[in-house]
Amino acid sequence: MRITGLLIALFAVLLVGCGESPVEFHGKDITGVMDDLSFTLTDENGDTVNESIVDDKAVVLFFGYTHCPDFCPMTLTLLAQAMNTLSEQEREQLRVLFVSVDPERDTPALLKEYTEYFGPEVIGLTGDKDQLDDVTKRYRTAYGYGDKDEEGNYEVSHGLAMYGFDKSGQVRLLMRNDQPVEQVADDLKALTDL
Numbered sequence: 141m142r143i144t145g146l147l148i149a150l151f152a153v154l155l156v157g158c159g160e161s162p163v164e165f166h167g168k169d170i171t172g173v174m175d176d177l178s179f180t181l182t183d184e185n186g187d188t189v190n191e192s193i194v195d196d197k198a199v200v201l202f203f204g205y206t207h208c209p210d211f212c213p214m215t216l217t218l219l220a221q222a223m224n225t226l227s228e229q230e231r232e233q234l235r236v237l238f239v240s241v242d243p244e245r246d247t248p249a250l251l252k253e254y255t256e257y258f259g260p261e262v263i264g265l266t267g268d269k270d271q272l273d274d275v276t277k278r279y280r281t282a283y284g285y286g287d288k289d290e291e292g293n294y295e296v297s298h299g300l301a302m303y304g305f306d307k308s309g310q311v312r313l314l315m316r317n318d319q320p321v322e323q324v325a326d327d328l329k330a331l332t333d334l
Contacts, residue, residue, distance in 0.1 A: 165313050165330055167313050167316065170313060172310070173311065176309040177201070177310075179265070179278075181266060183248065184248050184251045184263065185248060194263075198233055198334070199234070199305040199309075200234070200328070201237045201239065201303040202237070202238055202239070203240075203279075204216075204238060204240065204298055205240045205246055214317055216238065218317055220259050222324035224259075225321070236261055238254075239275065241276065241298050242285075246264075281301065282298075302314070305331070312334065
């Protein structure tokens with residue numbers, strides 16, 4: 141009886157250990173909650189691309205638009221600051237995918253100009269409505285358009301979360317743009333260690 145009880149206790153400990161993530165994140169660990177990284181979109185060169193453009197790299201996926209007055213530049217600046225604290229080798233293992241949900245204004249050329257400001261690790265992507273609907277639904281976010289003013293300007297509502305994927309494309313992490321730079325840097329490094 142004692143040996144059976146000991147084996148049951150040992151088995152229970154092993155089962156609990158199986159569910160734990162090998163790293164600790166400051167952001168929310170969402171391992172397995174969403175689909176692996178998958179998309180078909182248009183890149184900054186006007187080419188149709190998919191997730192293979194970031195093979196063997198950890199990825200941060202963020203939705204926004206270049207005319208965004210606040211959240212998008214703040215979030216991309218936060219990511220750039222965090223990446224700048226990492227070594228060159230660590231930065232080489234990371235890519236930030238900035239998906240514009242405003243394809244009417246965000247041409248590939250404009251995306252390229254915009255993302256270059258935040259660093260070579262940032263890649264701008266966009267797509268038609270079907271492609272954007274597909275990728276935003278997959279990662280449980282939404283977007284919408286405000287009314288145009290007299291000059292044709294409009295605001296775009298979009299999710300604020302940053303999604304972290306490991307090098308195999310598995311979703312791991314949900315980050316917010318109100319996290320300190322040091323925490324974001326730690327989380328980015330942790331993604332590269334998976």
